[in-house]
Amino acid sequence: MKDKEIIERLKNGDESGLKHLYRHQKMIKSWINKNNGNGEDAEDLFQNAILVFYKKVMSGDYEYKSKISTYLFSICQRQWLNELNRRKSKEQTTEDFMKFDKGVYEKPMEDGSNEKLIGYITEQLNKLGEPCKSLLEASIYLQVSMKDIASKYNYKNAHSARQQKLRCLQRLRGGMNNGIIQQLR
């Protein structure tokens, strides 16, 4: 499958192309192996690189300039060099560390105290049903534009897709128990 086709399919909600990207993993593995890492590190890095790539494509931020393999390789390389720097450099600054930390590996999430509340919210999300679940995920997690959501989910235009998103949020919020929220906060 060609790069262009993979991207087009992804944009149309067809993820079958992702599988083909794993053929590039070998290249990353051998590079990581040569650079003080192991197969496991390479797998983790590669998986995350695909995740970044996927999100970029979905949010419309992916610029099709180079091959996908080059893109994936550069993400892995950057992440790994940062990791090695962290391991080796004794004069490591906080900033660099934070940069890595907030990179693809760990999204800046809420601190531990909100874990329970987030857990409750994900339970409520399961109850929400379609199309709300997919729509919220597309808009909030993948940052897909309202225009793209409208065409994917057959809404008249971006405005009505946004109205639908807000109604989904309202329904999600409405299904949540204020008492429980109070407790979990």
Next chain:
Amino acid sequence: MEEELKNIDLIDKYLNQNLDAEELEFFNTQVLKDPNFIKEVELYRMIYAGIERKGEDSLKERLNTYYEEYKNENLPKTDKGKVIKLFVKLSIAASVFLGAYILFNNDNQGLDPVKNGPNIVGTDTTGIQKSKDSIIKKSNEVLVEENNTEKEIIEKRDQGKNLLYEDNSQLSIGGIQKLNKDKIRRIIYPQQLQYSFDGKTLALFGDPLLPALQLQVLKTSTGTYVLKYKNNYYKINQNNSKNNLVKVSQSYSIKKKIDEQINVNVRSIIETSNPLTNLEVLINDDNSSPNYKFIKEDSRLVLSGNLDYSKAYVFSLEQENEITYFLKIENNLYELNSNNQASTQLTKMDILKNNKTRIFRERDSFIKNVYLAN
């Protein structure tokens, strides 16, 4: 209703930093006017975090599946060669076996595991089964003790077949034997994470899938060690017993890397497994090609064929209300389908195949830098 939608619209724009000047002004008045409004904003922030969490988790899961599919479709082409090699090995083993069989076993009856099963179901004699096995329940168990147990098992194992094949006094080599109960293990996954820490090495128990890159070791100015994992913080105390990793509500900010490193050792799942009591495993090491079958009514599993069963472990993996059985012989893993009541060929599987099989990995330890935090 409309009012509420308007507020959600406002909050959504705020969280995405999309408010224009006029909207921002209105937002600020709302904040001042209504103390509940800011609570609602904070709740939506959490809702968004929940949606992101869910989205990311499900995407990761899908990626794992695609990776698995990819690997299945791209099995190395050298498998043919391997089969031939295995065949040669089996033939050699078979002839050795046959020799031993003739030498030692003149009046062997060729026991059928099923028909003669009840004859060999005896009492359990090996003392080590009663040893401290349930690691999960006894969180403060002393590691030293455990190591001894482990050593004991290994020693006994190395003494030869007598440990592995218990109650075999009436059985002869090549007949049916019972796999030692210590090697029939129950794994519940996910499970409570545990650790032990001696100041230099941090051993983590309970999840062999822990991603090395998401672990961070922090140290506070008072010398307390904290483990950061997936944006949660866990205090780690130095002691040689195994303790639960308990999340602390406090969060830390990381200052700088210090000149200290910790060796992290993600331990094998075997160490946090329990004995599985409702399954009996019989071994019929004849010279057939390796196969297995379940005898459901007797809660038995029969393993046959020429594999080195002296190094075998049988596991039941309980995950999301689903039980999967595995046979592990050193680094080789075989999935056992409990619906197979007729002899089924044992097929080796890639231990990295999926998240289930990866649980059985034995991982190398790795070094983590320590960061000063407060």
